[in-house]
Amino acid sequence: MSQTVILLPLLFQFALAILLLFFWFKVPVQRVLSIAGSALNVAFSAALFVAVWQNGIICHNAGNWQPPFGIVFVADTFSALLVLLTAIAGLAVSVFSAGSVTQKRLKFGYFPIFHFLLLGLTGAFLAGDVFNLYVWFEIIIISSFVLITIGGEKAQMEGAVKYFTLNMLASVMFLTAIAVLYGLTGALNMADLAQKVLLVPNRELVHVSALLFFVAFGIKSAVFPLYFWLPDSYHTPPPAVSAIFAGLLTKVGVYALVRMVTLIFIGDSSLADILAVIAGLTLVAGAAGAMMQTHLRKIFSYLIICHIGYLIGGLSMLTQAGITGLVFYLVHDIVVKTNIFMVAGLIYKIRGANSLKNLGGLYADYPYLSLLLAIPLFSLVGIPPLSGFWPKISLITAGMNTERYVLTGLILFASFATLVVIARVWAEAFWKAAPQLAPREGFEYFDDLTKTRRAFILAPIILLAGVSLYIGLGAENIQALSLRIAGELLDAGPYIKAVLR
Amino acid sequence: MKTIILQTASNYLLPLLLLFSVFILLRGHYLPGGGFVGGLVASIAFVLHAFANGLDKTRTLLRLHPAYFMPAGLAIALLSGLAPMLSALPFMTALWYPTPAPVVGMIGSPLFFDIGVYLVVTGATLTIIFTISETA
Numbered sequence: 001m002s003q004t005v006i007l008l009p010l011l012f013q014f015a016l017a018i019l020l021l022f023f024w025f026k027v028p029v030q031r032v033l034s035i036a037g038s039a040l041n042v043a044f045s046a047a048l049f050v051a052v053w054q055n056g057i058i059c060h061n062a063g064n065w066q067p068p069f070g071i072v073f074v075a076d077t078f079s080a081l082l083v084l085l086t087a088i089a090g091l092a093v094s095v096f097s098a099g100s101v102t103q104k105r106l107k108f109g110y111f112p113i114f115h116f117l118l119l120g121l122t123g124a125f126l127a128g129d130v131f132n133l134y135v136w137f138e139i140i141i142i143s144s145f146v147l148i149t150i151g152g153e154k155a156q157m158e159g160a161v162k163y164f165t166l167n168m169l170a171s172v173m174f175l176t177a178i179a180v181l182y183g184l185t186g187a188l189n190m191a192d193l194a195q196k197v198l199l200v201p202n203r204e205l206v207h208v209s210a211l212l213f214f215v216a217f218g219i220k221s222a223v224f225p226l227y228f229w230l231p232d233s234y235h236t237p238p239p240a241v242s243a244i245f246a247g248l249l250t251k252v253g254v255y256a257l258v259r260m261v262t263l264i265f266i267g268d269s270s271l272a273d274i275l276a277v278i279a280g281l282t283l284v285a286g287a288a289g290a291m292m293q294t295h296l297r298k299i300f301s302y303l304i305i306c307h308i309g310y311l312i313g314g315l316s317m318l319t320q321a322g323i324t325g326l327v328f329y330l331v332h333d334i335v336v337k338t339n340i341f342m343v344a345g346l347i348y349k350i351r352g353a354n355s356l357k358n359l360g361g362l363y364a365d366y367p368y369l370s371l372l373l374a375i376p377l378f379s380l381v382g383i384p385p386l387s388g389f390w391p392k393i394s395l396i397t398a399g400m401n402t403e404r405y406v407l408t409g410l411i412l413f414a415s416f417a418t419l420v421v422i423a424r425v426w427a428e429a430f431w432k433a434a435p436q437l438a439p440r441e442g443f444e445y446f447d448d449l450t451k452t453r454r455a456f457i458l459a460p461i462i463l464l465a466g467v468s469l470y471i472g473l474g475a476e477n478i479q480a481l482s483l484r485i486a487g488e489l490l491d492a493g494p495y496i497k498a499v500l501r
Numbered sequence: 502m503k504t505i506i507l508q509t510a511s512n513y514l515l516p517l518l519l520l521f522s523v524f525i526l527l528r529g530h531y532l533p534g535g536g537f538v539g540g541l542v543a544s545i546a547f548v549l550h551a552f553a554n555g556l557d558k559t560r561t562l563l564r565l566h567p568a569y570f571m572p573a574g575l576a577i578a579l580l581s582g583l584a585p586m587l588s589a590l591p592f593m594t595a596l597w598y599p600t601p602a603p604v605v606g607m608i609g610s611p612l613f614f615d616i617g618v619y620l621v622v623t624g625a626t627l628t629i630i631f632t633i634s635e636t637a
Contacts, residue, residue: 007592014579021572064585064594 003060005051006075008044009083010122016041017115030111031098037115038091045080045087045122052080057498059128067128067499068192074128074499078327078485082125082255085331088467089247089338090118092460096342097240099456100349102444105151105238113150117143117244124252128499130178131188133256137174137220141167144249147241148233159233166229170219177212180205181264191499194263194492210265214257214274221253223312224281227305231289234304235297235354239345242297246304247338251330254311258326261315262489275316280410283309287417294356296429297344299421300337303380306414307333310395313407317398323486325394328478332379332387332471339376339464346373346457347429349446353437356425361434370430372458375465377426379472381419387471390479504553511553518546526619527605527612536615540622547623548630556634567631570624578617581610 016037023029052058052075060073075083094114101110120139127133144167149160182188184205185196200206215226222230230250234242265271286306293299311333314326347362348354363370375386382388392415399408439445446454471478488495522542529535551559585594597609605612 003591004586011579011583011592014575018572018575018579021575022569024568061591062593064591 003058005048006058006060006073006126009041009048009087010073010119010126012037012041012044013115013119013122017112017119020112020115021109024109024112025107027103027106027111030106034094034111034115035091035098038087038094041118042084042087042091045084048075049080049084052077057495059499059501068187068189071132072128072189072499073126074190074495075126076485076488076495076498077481078255078258078489079125081327081331081481081485082251082334083122085334086118086121086125086248089244089334089464092338092342092464093240093244093247095456095463096243096345096460097238099449099453100345101238101240102151108150110147110150113143113146114244117147121248121252125255128191129189130181130193134171134174134178137171137252137256140249140252141171144245148237148245150241151238153236156236159236162229163233166219166226170216173212173219174216177209177216180209180212184209189499190259190263191496194266194496197264198266206265207268207270210260210268210271211274213260213265214271217253217257217260218278219253221250221257221308221312222305223278223308224285224305227282227285230305231293231298231301234301234341235295239297239341239348243338243341243345246300246341247334250304250308251311251334254308254315254330257312258315258323258489261318262323263492263495266492272316272318275312276404276407279309279313279316280407281309282306282312283410283414287414287421290421291417291424296347296354296356296359296425297341299356299425300340300344303340303418303421304337306418307337309414310391310411313404313411314391314395314398316407317395317402317404318490319398319402320483320486320490321394321401322398323489324479324482325391325398327482327485328391328394329388331478331482332391332468335464335468335471336376336379336387339461339468340380342457342461342464343373343376346446346461349444349449349457351434351437352440352443352445356428358435358437359429360432361430363430365434372461372465373430374426376461376468377422379468381422382415383419385472385475387468387475389472390475391482394479394482503555507553511550515546515550518549519543522546522619526615529615530607530611536618537622539615540619541626543619543623544626544630547627551630551634556631560631563627567624567627570620570627574617574620574622574624576617577620578614581613581617584610584613 020030020033057074057076061067062071062073097110097114117140120136120143124133124136124140127136145160145164148163149156181193184200184202185193187193187196197206219226234245283306286302286309289302290299290306293302310329311326314322314329347359351359353359379386379388382392395411396408399411522539525534525542526536526539547559550562582593585596586592595609595611597607601607
């Protein structure tokens with residue numbers, strides 16, 4: 001029965017989404033169920049994480065079909081950690097949605113679809129089979145299409161069309177890559193593939209398949225030059241939706257890429273070189289984009305792209321230190337990016353404006369709140385001892401050791417660029433005198449909201465700020481965790497043995 | 502579209518098509534068919550009824566909003582997957598009742614999964630078509 005712990009977060013999320021569908025027309029009930037369910041889901045995910053931490057890799061053969069033929073769910077420390085982070089970010093955004101999303105949007109089934117999205121994410125992290133991974137990706141993008149278009153404003157539709165087109169393209173690439181790989185090896189199970197791909201004589205085709213996977217996941221995780229859809233679409237939906245997208249959707253692409261590179265396409269040095277070049281260009285493109293923008297959420301969108309560069313860069317080094325940096329950065333990034341988009345949402349609710357030109361005076365009007373908002377903003381920059389600082393040490397050490405000096409230089413450049421961008425946001429939005437704006441008709445300003453709704457907006461920001469403070473101040477724990485994950489990722493043997501037994 | 506021929510025919514076609522959809526659903530385990538196709542045939546039955554007699558009549562016939570078919574179907578499918586876990590077998594293991602029932606054939610948890618699919622497909626199709634014909 002110990003195996004079933006792996007399915008708890010997955011099945012619970014599914015059951016919750018179904019339950020919410022039954023209450024389609026009763027939004028207040030959905031609100032309560034979603035928050036209570038998300039809290040419970042954090043407990044289930046934590047149980048899974050503890051079980052994996054203590055007993056090692058857990059597998060579950062769905063339908064009692066033995067691998068490599070059946071569909072298998074696998075939880076190693078990396079998967080379990082990401083499931084836990086999804087649950088935490090999901091709880092925060094669920095509470096934030098209850099406070100910030102307008103009633104008009106909530107009644108179109110916002111909460112059920114939100115939980116289907118979380119179901120897809122949890123499933124993708126636990127899938128031990130490439131085709132099953134594809135199916136979870138489909139669940140993710142179908143739910144995200146609904147969330148991004150819910151409300152149906154013109155700007156939203158424009159963003160959604162770009163988002164839809166490129167993500168569909170990525171899915172087709174992904175499917176083609178699976179087909180090529182299946183044609184070569186006759187296997188879909190990841191552990192089985194790990195063994196069989198090494199024995200394929202036709203290396204060129206293996207290479208083609210690896211590149212197709214890379215393009216597919218590259219579009220999904222918004223790396224250079226396929227990132228254009230992200231800043232065009234992430235600022236259009238309600239802030240709560242942007243927050244969950246920013247925290248998790250691009251990261252699931254990175255997760256899949258990490259799995260492919262460390263498990264299936266091992267020792268492909270030319271792939272590592274491509275990854276390094278792409279990482280460098282992504283860092284520059286994201287940083288440059290962030291400096292050019294004035295729309296608050298667009299700035300943050302470009303920072304997402306920029307920081308994906310760190311992750312891909314860490315992956316390209318393929319050393320213990322590099323992967324450790326990647327994992328640590330991923331943990332930090334999920335928490336902080338989710339939070340920072342909620343911060344952008346809060347600022348929008350306070351002032352009714354998104355552009356830096358129209359913002360200002362937040363520090364004078366809300367001094368305590370500003371201090372709270374400083375935590376996620378400066379964690380993102382990585383001012384020690386806040387959370388963004390520690391993984392960069394690992395990344396830079398790894399860059400020096402693997403003699404990727406240009407990439408290391410660009411990582412430093414991107415850190416400074418992030419500092420400049422956040423300093424500008426701080427100076428413009430918080431310190432500058434507030435410009436006189438006419439109050440907007442029919443807009444729900446933060447100060448006019450009921451106490452409960454204000455609490456719903458603030459509580460998740462405080463929760464995630466607390467988590468990122470813990471990541472920064474308890475860095476040695478996260479570092480130990482990342483080291484263990486890096487060890488597991490670099491040595492695929494135990495994973496294969498656990499799955500194929 | 503009100504034609505007396507279609508109206509009269511649809512009264513006979515509705516039960517016939519629904520019966521046929523159940524037949525397709527049941528033969529689906531080893532032969533072509535199954536919950537998805539069965540669900541489509543069932544929704545066609547209701548769409549034909551709506552064409553002949555108007556949307557409101559079909560609504561009163563269905564009693565429940567078709568949107569509720571979806572969670573009901575999903576719940577049945579999920580429960581059919583959870584059932585084997587009660588006897589410590591992995592999720593979605595097929596459980597079969599040893600002797601076949603008359604008419605229906607073998608009864609087991611995959612059949613209930615298929616019934617779930619049938620309901621989801623019917624619910625989704627009808628919701629889409631009803632919504633479109635409301636706004637059109």
